[in-house]
Ligand SMILES: Nc1nc2c(c(=O)[nH]1)N(C=O)[C@@H](CNc1ccc(C(=O)N[C@@H](CCC(=O)O)C(=O)O)cc1)CN2
Ligand SMILES: Nc1nc2c(ncn2[C@@H]2O[C@H](COP(=O)(O)OP(=O)(O)OP(=O)(O)O)[C@@H](O)[C@H]2O)c(=O)[nH]1
């Protein structure tokens with residue numbers, strides 16, 4: 001339930017077992033200043049003015065126990081993140097000071113904030129648009145500088161702008177059509193061709209925005225890449241060379257890797273989770289068997305499979321057996337150990353237009369590998385326009401509905417259906433567009449969006 005008018009409190013900084021040097025407890029709402037004044041003791045001669053930091057102590061008003069030495073920052077309505085009175089208590093980091101200060105705030109009448117509730121208030125009070133708020137969640141979760149840049153563009157309103165504009169044009173069209181419903185006799189007939197062209201234009205603009213969805217998804221959630229192949233071909237060496245670590249154990253014994261080993265990288269702004277797997281072969285070893293099963297799972301769940309081949313051994317029956325079930329998956333052939341004498345690999349290379357040659361033990365071919373991965377994922381996904389913005393899944397699904405509705409308006413025109421049919425679909429498009437920008441909000445939609453936030457945001 002959305003409830004403005006209460007005062008909420010939460011820890012605004014990360015709550016982790018490790019110690020941070022500073023932790024912030026944040027209050028927002030009509031009682032924020034009163035609650036903070038009851039638990040803060042500072043110099044009497046210092047006034048509480050907006051955006052002026054005060055030094056002092058948090059003291060439990062019942063027991064007079066000093067809880068922490070803090071800096072206090074009041075941001076008074078409407079000059080704050082939520083447009084309500086906000087008070088921040090900058091405490092010492094670690095779990096105890098912030099948790100105790102939060103408890104004091106709650107004991108003085110503040111309500112524990114729901115995930116995203118501060119940002120939700122910022123939206124409801126008109127500081128942020130819905131798309132901006134969604135961008136904040138993306139910014140907090142960004143795993144690469146590019147992902148952060150994209151989110152920041154959204155925060156600056158670059159996403160809402162074009163969608164609002166499309167919606168405004170739909171509203172104009174609707175008014176024009178509805179006028180004919182009401183005053184059919186007094187107005188010249190509708191210029192159907194003109195409306196058709198206008199709709200085409202809007203559909204095209206929507207398509208450009210929709211085409212950013214893949215890129216957005218890529219930057220936000222990244223790629224899962226599984227390294228698979230026969231034992232001893234150099235999979236773990238590849239993971240190590242690529243991540244520039246000794247993450248995985250490498251030996252010259254086949255069957256070294258027994259479990260899935262993960263490492264996180266960023267390639268061209270795309271966060272990549274690399275999974276090194278146990279070499280696949282028939283084995284009686286119980287532990288290795290389970291490892292091989294996990295390799296298969298990793299391969300089937302990955303967005304991209306790096307199929308590693310030992311250049312010296314060439315394409316063996318074992319390789320064929322592993323390749324068979326992966327045939328239809330996005331796959332890149334990595335020909336490893338090219339530093340060694342190799343048989344003629346031409347037939348294999350012809351079969352795999354997407355391949356790279358590496359010598360993982362020497363660390364060569366990694367740049368080419370990254371290049372090949374980027375080429376695969378970017379194929380047809382990046383449009384020249386709107387490189388700096390990208391929509392999320394919710395926005396994509398809703399904009400697709402808007403696109404379909406506009407298509408149906410065109411259909412209704414083409415089939416010469418009565419004007420009522422045009423307006424029904426046009427209104428549906430307007431509603432969908434408004435759900436993206438936040439001009440048409442339902443409480444359940446808001447609840448769904450903000451439940452994905454972290455507490456204190
Ligand atoms: N300590 C702290 N750091 C933070 C935040 C915060 O809430 N607290 N933010 C939270 O996400 C972000 C910054 N967002 C903010 C947005 C607006 C205002 C604010 O007080 N705006 C007033 C005053 C502007 C002015 O003086 O010109 C306003 O817009 O009227 C504060 C933080 C990131 N860093
Ligand atoms: N000459 C040469 N040797 C390599 C290369 N890459 C890996 N090796 C060697 O091949 C052996 C096996 O390497 P690993 O990385 O453990 O192979 P793996 O595919 O992970 O093996 P399993 O975990 O058993 O499936 C090690 O002795 C590596 O040093 C390479 O590019 N050139």
Ligand SMILES: [Mg+2]
Pocket residue numbers: 235236237248249250256257276277278279
């Ligand atoms: Mg290995």
